[in-house]
Amino acid sequence: MHPTEPMPLALPTDNTWLDWVGRRGDDELARCQSLVDELKVSTPTSALDVLRLWNDAQVALSNAAAVGSLFAEVHPDKDVRDRAELVAQAVQKLDTDLGLDQDLYAVLARVDASGLDSDARRLLERTLRDFRRSGVDRDEATRSRLRELSEQGLLLSQDFSKNIREGVRSIRVRPEQLEGMPQDWIDAHPADGEGLVTVTTDYPDVVPFRTFAKDAEARRALVKEFLTIGWPANDAVLQEILAVRRETAALLGYASWADYDAEVKMIGNGSAIADFIDRITDLAAASAARDKAVLLERLRQDRPDATDIDGADVPHYAELVRKEQLAVDAQRVRTYFPFEAVRQGLLDVTGRLFGLEWLPVTDAPTWHDEVATYDVALRGRRIGRIHLDLHPRDGKYKHAAQFDLVRGVRGQQLAEGVLVCNFNRGLMEHDEVVTLFHEFGHLVHHVVAGDQEWVRFSGVATEWDFVESPSQMLEEWAWDADVLATFARNADGETIPADLVAAMRRADDFGKGYDARTQMFYAALSYDLHVNATTDLTGRLQELMGRYSVFPYIEGTHMHCHFGHLDGYSSGYYTYMWSLVIAKDMFSAFDRHDLFDPEVAGAYRDKVLAPGGRHDAADLVQDFLGRTYTFDAYAAWLAE
Structure with missing residues (x-):
């Protein structure tokens, strides 16, 4: 040292x-x-x-x-x-x-x-x-009101988050209603004294249950509970949050909160968000309609009178299509992804890719005994420390995100980041593996960009509609057969077959159009609620879902009450898809036959990640690609 x-x-x-x-x-x-x-x-x-x-x-x-x-x-x-x-x-x-x-x-x-x-x-x-x-240049009365609104907004945000975090719901089902579920999941969910099994809305329960459980009524019951987390309390809280933001924007001279928020992002202004949402909606229309028709046809094999398919059935029938028509059995796939092996594999892959060493710190104090700590070294010098808090527990954040613990400042303090997720302790779904790679991308960015003179530029400090791009690009390594072969093995020690990974890729392409349309529904909800006031949030949600999603609203649900991004991302949920457009373009610089090419990977690390916020994101990308980013790679991927 x-x-x-x-x-x-x-x-x-x-x-x-x-x-x-x-x-x-x-x-x-x-x-x-x-x-x-x-x-x-x-x-x-x-x-x-x-x-x-x-x-x-x-x-x-x-x-x-x-x-x-x-x-x-x-x-x-x-x-x-x-x-x-x-x-x-x-x-x-x-x-x-x-x-002020x-x-x-x-x-x-x-x-x-x-x-x-x-x-x-x-x-x-x-x-x-x-x-x-x-608002420092406003009159005293305006500055005083802005101060009040800021403090009020934080309290409301904390209430919104707490209602989600502490709002876990559940259903109780008979053991026979678990038909289709993986055996290890069933073993981890024994029946209680009344002979019933509790299934919660936490991700390790709700994701596999929606996917594998054959009992349609039980699936629908759990999905309805999941889509009403935080309701009705958060309906009122969200209305207050939106009112605070509307008034704040107006006092600062902006036409809407979306205009205020977009000013410091790559997109520039609120109306451009609406244009982007419509552009992606149009690009995804044909693919979405085609794949939805396949789902509906498969549903009709079980329910001949079905006229549509909604979110209570989509994950299950998408899995059946992938298994029956695309030869991918997710239950077989998950046997290659035991959690401990995936975690180590992720460290090995990212270490090799970015030239980093992840050094276990077994005696580091933490807030929970399941938290794993690593020092991070580059060229033999420690550049940061990470903490991995990856399993669910009561009272813990329910989604997946990277949190700062310390922002790196050259000569003053070491960059430290925390990855907070809610994964199974046993076998992982491949979607969870992809999520882990994605979120770890933020952690890499935080640490690699932590050698800064000015804290303002340290870590993930680029425009907010670019921050997802590096993480979305890192997902590509979780889809490569050669990469997965380095750590994906089943209980018999057999490496995941390359032909299975190829089939998984083909299966993943199924549904990307309707997934894009769903994302645009979320983005439209995020944008519209910050631009157009409404007294009926659920009614507005239904209207926007009808316009942008290809799946119908499920009666009695209130998804906006547990859509945490409405708080953190406010009007800017579009950033996920905006970032994906750039991520696809950046990935085009890599050789798909050699994803560890040290020259390309090193240039990406040093030109895109390491600068932090020292340059505009568009300039970082141009420096790496040697040109301005385009929609071409994304459009080609969507059309494949």
Whole structure:
């Protein structure tokens, strides 16, 4: 280890988590405030020194924000989660106060950028833009109202998330209703004293049950529970969130929240989101109609009078089509993906691809005994630390995401990230393997881009509609037969056959059109609710589903109440598909017969990932591809 290398964050080694979370948050917030006070009272004469002092304040604020957002979602102790939420509230309050501080703004606005290098100038420009978007130039009454709205918005967001996190639902079924389920899943779900089996809406239950259970009534019952998580509470909470955002945008002079939010993204403005959604909808129309017809035809073999097919049946019949017509049996496929082997395989693959070493840290303190910790090294030097929290538990975040623990700053602090997922502890579905590769892509980005002078550019700091591209591209390695052969083996030690992987690829192509249309429904919902006020969210959901999805609404469901992206991504859920367009284009630079080509992989790591937010995403992609990105690769993939 280099003598000046920053050390990883010292986490608690005993039961003092409650005190540690509060102290870490409070200390970093106090440090931030002290540095800001110094900046205003004793302003340095050098432009660079002003920015460095501001950077130190932002480092402290980001440290407090990380501890609040992460541990509110993952700590097994509810008291710790609640304390972390208070930290997050304090972070939001200070961040809002800083953004509306006219004296602080005046200090930074006076900075002479003429002698700064390109990174420092970019930092100054982005910082001044942030102040303007906060409303610092508005009158006192407007600034006061913006402050109130910011604090109110955070509390509502926390309520929305908590209602999802703590809103697990379930059904109870007779053992014979488990027909079709994998035996290892059945073994893990014994009947209770009344002879019934509980199936929950957590992902390790709901995903395989929707896919494999033959009992249509039981599948529909579970899907309806899944699509009503957070209802009715989150219906009212979401209305308040949307109202806060509408008023905020109006006070800042924007026509809608979508225009405000899109201003700092690649897409640029709200109307372009609507145009993009319609473009993808049109591109996917033929493929979606073709594959839906195949599903409906297969459904009619079991229900001759069926006139349509909905989300309670789609996963099951898609699996039957893949098994019967495309020769892919997902239950056979999953036997090649025991969790421990997949996790190690992922580390081996990404290590080889990006030239990284993942070094287990067996004595690292963590918040739960299932969390695995690794130091990350590049060219023999430690560049970060990661924590993998990959299995479900009560009170934990219910989806899959990468969280910051520490944002890397050169010479000050080591980049640390946390991957939070909810996978089976036994055999994994291949879809789960793909998800793991995807989410791990964010973790790689966070660590590789952690060697930054300015915290503003550290980690996954590009425009928000680009951040999914590197992760979506990494999914390609989870579909390559040679890559999977390095770790995918069944209980008899047999490697997954290449012809099976080829069949899996063909089967995965089935449904991509209707999947794209479903994604555009989600994107349209995300956009429309932030542009057009409605008193009936469920009614608006039905209308948009009818326009963009090819599958009908399931009566009595309220999917928007557990659609967490309506909070985090607000009007920008389109970013997943926008990012996929770019991901497909970037992947075209790789040789499909040699996905580990060190020259291409190294260029991608150094030109796209390592810069973090130092350049616009479009420029990162152009530097890597040698040209502007296009829709061509995506359109060709969709048409295959």
